[in-house]
Amino acid sequence: MMGFPFIRRQAFTCLALLVLPLGSWAESPDPLDVQAATPALHYQSPLKAYQGFSEQPLHNWREANELVGRIGGWRTYAQEPWESPSAEPAAESSAKEQHHGHH
16 A cells, blocks of 8 residues: 555645645735725836837849759748758659649
8 A cells, every 4th residue: 555645645735735825825915995005016018129010121122032952942831841852843843744634
């Protein structure tokens, strides 16, 4: 019956954790007392660090397309983070195009 003292200790620990916050509740000011001192509230807007839209400089679209091609094209952007990159994206598309004509 070695488990019984361990269970009693766990139960006592849980009870202590439930009772400890009661002390902090007892120290709270009475919500109905108008003269009760309350701590000052500090509010920080979540929009404090917001940056509005700003125009981006235009780039050469050919260079942008070449960059996307070097990165791996739309398949790279559409890929889920846990997926590994496909070895031959160009071979897959050419195989699909050949099969597509046989309806």
